[in-house]
Amino acid sequence: MIAFPNAKINIGLNITERRADGYHNLETIFYPINITDALEIVPANELSFEASGLGIPGQVEDNLCIKGYHLLKADFDLPPVKIHLHKHIPIGAGLGGGSSDAAFFFKLMNKEFSLNLSNEQMRDYVRVLGADCAFFIEGKPVYAFEKGDQFEPVDLDLSVYHLVLVMPPAHVSTAEAYRGVKPQPSERSLKELVSLPVGDWKQYIRNDFETSIFKNHPVIRGVKSALYEAGALYACMSGSGASVFGVFKERPDLSALEKDNQVFYNV
Ligand SMILES: C[C@](O)(CO)[C@H](O)COP(=O)(O)OP(=O)(O)OC[C@H]1O[C@@H](n2ccc(N)nc2=O)[C@H](O)[C@@H]1O
């Protein structure tokens, strides 16, 4: 059985306070985009994992699909599976690629072995693997709060726009990004701000990671400026970076950016 785990972008991200457990409370809008991996599971005689496409850092045991298998195996009498992941979603991008693989792995296992897990149960499992994972179980646009794993639906449809995603030659670790931020309560909730016209977002919607990340990785700031120069209504770094997205009325000419960056049109 095969599935296509998709990426997300964060439209704004406010880090509001440090929590007693070392994590941070935040608010953000998760919006699904059409850049995907391919993930296949096949019942087999032994558990195995193979990957193709972009190189995935870390050991196989650390892959969120394998971690997910062990998590589920603790509660269900599962046969071994052969897992194949074709990696296409840039890594260290703030696009939640690994988190999406984990969520889609649960959805695949649920179907393949008729486990009858509800979406809520699957969200509870994958939260343990990473704060971003729970979003990908349903993958609909949401306002996210607390650790970024509690959700309220938002009515947001950007399909009339041309969404561009740029991955610069930089890699940001999520933990590095959180270390650079001083949490601060937000004045106006993103839930309210995102319902403003897209043309007003530039004035009101921020990603709190940008200040410190742009200081350490000026190439990312350069991409954001280039998207505005190319006519973006709104441009923002996604999550903890390094990718940056732009919302355009029409497909822009970004040939100058294509030389040094990976550019995805109409995501
Ligand atoms: C930046 C975002 O992508 C925004 O959506 C997420 O907050 C990151 O989510 P994620 O990659 O699933 O994060 P996790 O794997 O759970 O955590 C990685 C590290 O980020 C920090 N972290 C993450 C989430 C959060 N609410 N507060 C944190 O401080 C912690 O240092 C943690 O050790």
Ligand SMILES: Nc1ncnc2c1ncn2[C@@H]1O[C@H](COP(=O)(O)OP(=O)(O)OP(=O)(O)O)[C@@H](O)[C@H]1O
């Ligand atoms: N299936 C997977 N795909 C990619 N990375 C994985 C996977 N499983 C575990 N990882 C580990 O997670 C790290 C980063 O993953 P990911 O691509 O989700 O980060 P990101 O783009 O910064 O996303 P975000 O911070 O928004 O969750 C990698 O360095 C890798 O070691």
